[in-house]
Amino acid sequence: MTSSVSAAARAALDLTADLPVPDLEDFYRDLHRHPELSGREHRTAAKLAERLTKAGYDTVEGIGGTGVTGVLRNGDGPTVLLRADMDALPVPEETGLPYESSVPGVMHACGHDLHVTWLAGAAQALAAGRDTWSGTLVLVGQPAEETGEGAAAMVADGLYERVPRPDVVLGQHAAPGPAGFYPHVPGLIMSATTDIEIVIHGRGGHGSRPETTVDPVVTAAYLVTRLQTVVSREIAARESAVLTVGRIEAGTRHNIIPTTARLLLNLRTQSPDVRDRMIAAIRRIASGECIAAGCPTEPEVTVGNSFPMTVNDADTDRRIAAVHTEVLGAGTVFDPGPAMGSEDFPHLVPDGVPYSYWFVTSTPADVWDAAPGTDLMEKFLAVPSNHSPQFAPDLVTVTPGVRTLVSGALEILTVN
Structure with missing residues (x-):
């Protein structure tokens, strides 16, 4: 590392240097085997709450149905909210994975099991390294993203009466594309x-x-x-x-x-x-x-x-993209322009609060290499996408997906 690297990037790399990757991979496989449809994420929520509580967060369950929050107060400083959605889809799985869904007709075909895993890993890393930062962390496990109801339900059920109002909200989503890239858009990112x-x-x-x-x-x-x-x-x-x-x-x-x-x-x-x-x-x-x-x-x-449009605050997103570039490498962050996909993520954000939302590409290298076509777009259209019965993110994304959340949070929090 050179002296030009920011304090947030250095701290993020330090806090994620010894992640319990095998444990997080096992956690992911367990969530993938037991998918739950929108509004019924009882087991998933309990598993996340258990990990947040163990890491030292003040945890509340049952917000807006099955929503989970964890709060870690760590002195004076900004409040950052990290969000992951938890629900699966009514899609019969066709991945052939050894840990494929055990629930007939239901599958984590959109990567929300990976989102929960990333959030759990970031919670553990940030709690273990609390001597490096100050402020307040709010972690949210959100139900029913796929139906567009979960974020609004949590807010209507008094989310911000139970947890501190954030100064910045951060979120991310697994996406098709060769694993190892982190698309950011400083403005309209989803339709x-x-x-x-x-x-x-x-x-x-x-x-x-x-x-x-x-x-x-x-x-x-x-x-x-x-x-x-x-x-x-x-x-x-x-x-x-x-x-x-x-x-x-x-x-x-x-x-x-x-x-x-x-x-x-x-x-x-x-x-x-x-x-x-x-x-x-x-x-x-x-x-x-x-x-x-x-x-x-x-x-x-x-x-x-x-679902509303997802429109990143440009200044906030540029800050998060910059620290991601420092942590994950030059050339890994790029602006693909807005996608036609949609999210209920903005419903979770209080009025006037800036947010940054980005993607984490997750297609396994062998799947990408075997896809027909010679250019990027041909392959992108050929590999399994979100909501496909063959959608299977590469577990090599566990560590970088945790690092994106940790570094994003530290870019906002006060780094000591």
Whole structure:
């Protein structure tokens, strides 16, 4: 190390030099074997709380359902909140790992088990090295990120009446890409998402007499096709947006024309204006297709759950990116631009509090090398991504994932 390295980077390297890596890997494997769906993370929360308590944190469980907090007060100084989400997904695992999920149809397909492991490791390292820093640490194990409900539920349940209000909030997420990189964006890093339901009302009848019916299935098919023009023909090329029809439900038998059809849509947008224009277009197109088909009533278009845009405070993110570069090496931190993925992380952040959120790439080297393609983007599109039944982060990311949290915290805390 040279004298030019910051005090936070030196302290982070010292505190993580002797991490109990085998123990943390075992902890990760245990969490991966026992995934729990959103709002049901009882075992995961208890395991995290046990580790926080053992490390000396004042621990509270059951916030917003299954949320966990740990607080470590260590003299005067800033308050830093580190967050990890805990829930798994209704995805049948296809990794073939020796520690694959033991719960049928449920899998940690988004890396939240790794997030909890990183948080537990950072908690232990920072507690053991408390003589090197001063301030207050708040650690949060958040439920129900995948449904967009967990962060808001914790806040509504009095999170900041139970723990100190932070001066800075930090979070990170496992992502596809060759293990060993830490993408940062000093601004918009993730998009907003909005769920929409459309119910088409037709007139049911016998499959042999379609002339006596108004078939909502045919109308739904036209609607799916026409909805693809919202982004391609109504959103400017300079504005990013995605519209996905994720589910269609209609009918009960081969020879019955149903009365209704139901479509579930998901929007990804990077500005409120684009979101509003897309919702207006969806309403207009749904109404038009139903008029064209002769539907007896207007379609029902319902706007459902939404996630906000994740917009890093630029100055805070640059500080965290700089210390990550010092700790993890030149060239490991880069700006990929905003992603179309979404998070409920901003719901956890009190108004006016700056935050930094970044990614940790986690694809195993052998998987990356075997992926088809010759350039970075071809391989990136070929390797298993978050929510894939083959998503399996490399355990070599355990140590650097702890170091990113520890160094980020120390960059804000007062280093002695």
